[in-house]
Amino acid sequence: MTYTGKGSKDILHVIIIMSVFILPNLSYTIRISILLALLVITLHKVQLTITPDLLEYKIKFFKFIIYRKLLTLDKIKKLKFGRIGWSTKNAVVKVRRGINFSVAHFNSEQLIAELEEFALANNIEIQKTKDYLLLEKYYSHN
Template sequence: MVYYARNQRGALGFLFGILVAKSVAVYFIGAFQFGALFFVEICLMIYTLLLFFMKFTIKIDNEMLTYQVFLFSWRVYIKVLTPDQVSYIQFRRVGWASKGAVVHVKNGLNVRFYNFKAENILKDIIHFANAHQIAISKSKDYLILEK
């Protein structure tokens, strides 16, 4: 099964709007200077804009997890995890009322599963872990949300 997620676009849009409004206000006041702070602000605006267009996919098969990060439609990062590469899976609470999971990898970066649209993703991850005898841990906050 393939699942899709995006960054929190509302927060990124708000941050980008504040950065642009601040730059425009400084320009119209007349205190505009080309300095190091100006280039940091431009880099931060570009970074925020790029984060706005990122999306994530996870494909859960019987024998592997495939995690991909896309910028626009270009694949930027891909990680294929087999069951022997996964040390354990931790389920935790994300935000106020959302659930998420982190797949802890033996060698490399851990993979997080937050903000995915479907609720079935966590059930599929549990099924994948049980099928391959991968250890599962659930935080106290996650157990509260499970009730």
């Protein structure tokens, strides 16, 4: 199944602050470069596709793929489940020789559950923080 997430909109606050205070003092080419970089950071989309023996992680800007990572079972070290904020569950895919990635920006409880099923089905190590275990305990009774 494929899940799609969007980039953080918190960066828009940084753009506003930079455009008012910092950017007027810089040269024109540097200002344009910074604004284009921030635009890409803000408008990118992230996709995660889960198949029985593979995870595919993509970062896209409109239809263009900026970054793509295919993770076979031997490349995944473990899945670490944790908490962000008060009640948001998160999972981090820890990778052998590569960059780990988080699924916090997908905002999907179903994705977290499917990643756990994926790890159990493929004998991948699962690590759960104490905070995550509290969330599981709390939400399982409701």
